[in-house]
Amino acid sequence: MPQLRQDPIAGYWVVIATERAKRPHTFTQAPKEHTKPGRECPFCEGNERMTPAEVIAYRKPGSTPDSPGWYLRVVPNLYPAFGPAEGSLYPHQVGMYAVMQALGVHEVIIDGPDHHNDLGSLSVEQVATVVKAYVERYLAHKDNPIIKYILIIVNHGQEAGASREHPHSQLFGTPLVPAMIEQELAGTKLYQQKTGRCVYCAMLEEELQLGDRLIYENGSFVAFAPYASRVPFEMWILPRHHSSHFEVINEMQRYLFAESLHAVLGKLQQGLNDPPFNLYIHTTPCHDEAGGVYHWHVEILPKLSIAAGFELGSGIMINTATPESAAEFLCSIPI
Amino acid sequence: MPQLRQDPIAGYWVVIATERAKRPHTFTQAPKEHTKPGRECPFCEGNERMTPAEVIAYRKPGSTPDSPGWYLRVVPNLYPAFGPAEGSLYPHQVGMYAVMQALGVHEVIIDGPDHHNDLGSLSVEQVATVVKAYVERYLAHKDNPIIKYILIIVNHGQEAGASREHPHSQLFGTPLVPAMIEQELAGTKLYQQKTGRCVYCAMLEEELQLGDRLIYENGSFVAFAPYASRVPFEMWILPRHHSSHFEVINEMQRYLFAESLHAVLGKLQQGLNDPPFNLYIHTTPCHDEAGGVYHWHVEILPKLSIAAGFELGSGIMINTATPESAAEFLCSIPI
Numbered sequence: 001m002p003q004l005r006q007d008p009i010a011g012y013w014v015v016i017a018t019e020r021a022k023r024p025h026t027f028t029q030a031p032k033e034h035t036k037p038g039r040e041c042p043f044c045e046g047n048e049r050m051t052p053a054e055v056i057a058y059r060k061p062g063s064t065p066d067s068p069g070w071y072l073r074v075v076p077n078l079y080p081a082f083g084p085a086e087g088s089l090y091p092h093q094v095g096m097y098a099v100m101q102a103l104g105v106h107e108v109i110i111d112g113p114d115h116h117n118d119l120g121s122l123s124v125e126q127v128a129t130v131v132k133a134y135v136e137r138y139l140a141h142k143d144n145p146i147i148k149y150i151l152i153i154v155n156h157g158q159e160a161g162a163s164r165e166h167p168h169s170q171l172f173g174t175p176l177v178p179a180m181i182e183q184e185l186a187g188t189k190l191y192q193q194k195t196g197r198c199v200y201c202a203m204l205e206e207e208l209q210l211g212d213r214l215i216y217e218n219g220s221f222v223a224f225a226p227y228a229s230r231v232p233f234e235m236w237i238l239p240r241h242h243s244s245h246f247e248v249i250n251e252m253q254r255y256l257f258a259e260s261l262h263a264v265l266g267k268l269q270q271g272l273n274d275p276p277f278n279l280y281i282h283t284t285p286c287h288d289e290a291g292g293v294y295h296w297h298v299e300i301l302p303k304l305s306i307a308a309g310f311e312l313g314s315g316i317m318i319n320t321a322t323p324e325s326a327a328e329f330l331c332s333i334p335i
Numbered sequence: 336m337p338q339l340r341q342d343p344i345a346g347y348w349v350v351i352a353t354e355r356a357k358r359p360h361t362f363t364q365a366p367k368e369h370t371k372p373g374r375e376c377p378f379c380e381g382n383e384r385m386t387p388a389e390v391i392a393y394r395k396p397g398s399t400p401d402s403p404g405w406y407l408r409v410v411p412n413l414y415p416a417f418g419p420a421e422g423s424l425y426p427h428q429v430g431m432y433a434v435m436q437a438l439g440v441h442e443v444i445i446d447g448p449d450h451h452n453d454l455g456s457l458s459v460e461q462v463a464t465v466v467k468a469y470v471e472r473y474l475a476h477k478d479n480p481i482i483k484y485i486l487i488i489v490n491h492g493q494e495a496g497a498s499r500e501h502p503h504s505q506l507f508g509t510p511l512v513p514a515m516i517e518q519e520l521a522g523t524k525l526y527q528q529k530t531g532r533c534v535y536c537a538m539l540e541e542e543l544q545l546g547d548r549l550i551y552e553n554g555s556f557v558a559f560a561p562y563a564s565r566v567p568f569e570m571w572i573l574p575r576h577h578s579s580h581f582e583v584i585n586e587m588q589r590y591l592f593a594e595s596l597h598a599v600l601g602k603l604q605q606g607l608n609d610p611p612f613n614l615y616i617h618t619t620p621c622h623d624e625a626g627g628v629y630h631w632h633v634e635i636l637p638k639l640s641i642a643a644g645f646e647l648g649s650g651i652m653i654n655t656a657t658p659e660s661a662a663e664f665l666c667s668i669p670i
Contacts, residue, residue: 001418001419001436001437002415002416002417002418002436002437003434003435003436003437004434004435004436004437004510004511005432005433005434006432006433006434008431008432008433011514012514013511013514015416015417015437017414017416017437020414020416079352079355080337081337081350081352081355081645081653082337082350083336083337084336094562095541095545096343096537096538096541097340097341097343097562097563098340098341098343099338099339099340099341100338100339101336101337101338101339102336102337102338102339102350102352103336149649151645151648151649153643153644153645153648154644155643155644159641160641160643160644161640161641161642161643161644162643170644170645172645172649174649174651175339176339176348178648178649178650178651179346179347179348179649179650179651180648180649180650181649183650202431203431206430206431210430227429227432228432278643278644278647278648279644280644280645280647280648280649281648282648299648301647305496306494306495306496307496307642308488308490308495308496308497308613309488309489309490309495309496309505309613309614309615310416310486310488310505310507310615312613312615312636313486313488313513313515313613313615313616313617313634314484314486314507314509314513314514314515314516315513315514315515315518316509316513316514318416
């Protein structure tokens with residue numbers, strides 16, 4: 001019989017539809033056509049003039065901005081969803097409706113010059129370089145009074161909304177704290193009040209003890225399939241020890257974080273033949289007064305199903321794979 | 336510059352990304368392959384034995400259940416997300432996690448024997464027959480103490496999650512009130528407390544007065560593109576006069592409701608070459624004690640974009656078409 005499972009943080013319910021459950025390997029993707037590196041890709045080396053001028057880049061000594069010789073580039077999004085990062089939000093009413101300027105930032109982090117290898121197939125060193133750029137750009141924006149939250153995301157594959165195949169990440173600085181974060185913060189605070197504990201720490205303890213949803217662990221990070229997984233092969237990566245702010249990650253942790261990203265995305269890629277996915281980092285809002293209560297983490301949502309009328313109209317996801325079978329399958333994939 | 340617009344009911348924010356805004360006609364779909372009616376379609380006439388036994392059907396006199404001769408059939412979903420509709424929910428904890436049985440109902444309403452014509456291209460009479468079935472099945476389940484909410488939806492097109500092309504609707508009876516409904520109810524109650532008015536009635540008044548987001552109206556229903564449209568060509572259909580419960584619709588209103596569905600879906604189909612969409616009816620929960628405060632309505636979300644990492648991680652949708660341009664375009668399509 002189908003089961004309704006509840007996420008203990010944000011409180012959402014998920015149907016684990018065992019009646020329509022599929023075996024993990026049935027989610028394996030058909031081979032797909034890849035775009036070619038080179039002339040038409042604005043993120044490939046040599047095409048630097050096809051993007052706006054770079055904000056920062058990690059470069060070989062002697063190379064000059066907006067020219068070849070880089071390991072990683074950050075450029076403003078050509079069609080920003082948020083921006084600029086200064087001015088007045090001008091919140092006002094239009095009749096009965098509230099509106100404001102979508103000030104903020106929207107940057108593209110080009111993960112490397114390689115057109116094909118992404119976070120799951122680059123070297124751990126290169127992934128650590130990408131994480132370094134995440135932190136650097138986070139720090140560059142976090143004190144801007146306009147920016148209330150910084151969301152770092154990865155879209156991989158066309159079905160997951162990636163408009164470019166060349167591996168890249170995006171950083172959004174928003175002038176409000178997004179609803180998803182507000183919900184998780186509220187849930188975290190409530191759990192703290194009730195039990196005196198961090199809900200994410202409690203979850204880590206439980207998952208490490210049970211083990212049947214664990215996917216990967218190293219000295220500083222643990223990855224598992226959450227009990228109330230919304231989609232097949234949903235994965236979370238949490239710092240093993242309580243940590244509220246992503247941007248304070250030190251060099252050693254950054255390397256171990258890169259290792260965990262590389263491992264779980266590599267398993268996904270190899271296990272299911274490079275499926276599309278969305279990934280985001282959830283951390284404490286900028287200028288947070290309460291501080292310390294939240295536990296930053298990564299959520300990875302493979303795009304192997306479609307949120308249809310029921311999901312959109314109810315907010316309840318129907319998941320046709322159990323997290324336990326997904327974790328078992330991913331554990332069996334060597335990295 | 337991009338704008339952040341807020342929905343006045345549930346309170347969600349939407350980015351109207353004018354920088355990346357597209358002209359309405361650019362959303363026109365490429366021609367697609369259609370599946371064939373007949374042997375392989377379990378919803379076609381003559382294949383009644385391919386579905387579970389029908390729950391109800393509207394039939395020609397003299398025809399027998401689960402055989403040809405029907406105008407509309409309702410069958411249980413072969414792989415229900417919710418069910419059965421009796422027994423114990425058995426809510427309990429698994430370690431720190433809450434879980435219960437997903438009791439309820441999950442039915443498929445086969446809109447008619449025609450494999451190709453859907454709500455936008457069937458006759459208004461046939462659409463009114465579909466609405467009649469919605470009401471009849473709603474009433475059949477609403478007093479079941481297990482069922483707290485009944486959600487009626489339509490998925491049209493593969494990209495919108497429709498697993499069958501043959502036009503059909505689905506009815507879900509859920510053992511809890513979905514979060515989306517809780518949010519809208521809370522917003523409706525808050526607005527009522529603040530202003531003494533129904534927020535949907537206020538919105539209708541404003542939209543009818545302004546006119547630039549109106550798409551269609553008749554004596555009993557008004558369709559418009561909401562100010563905080565989450566996706567290109569989002570459309571809402573509201574009863575013109577306050578009405579909290581969908582299922583009390585009378586025969587005349589049912590016909591006018593069918594006319595409005597037929598009109599807006601026909602415009603969408605003709606204007607954009609049959610795009611995929613999701614549709615759902617939001618109404619007052621079953622066994623609602625407060626009663627009367629909510630205003631039932633339909634929300635239609637064409638699937639012309641992908642909710643990617645930013646949207647999933649924030650809950651903020653980025654919409655690349657303004658509702659004003661979408662409404663203008665749809666108004667220009669004759670029906």
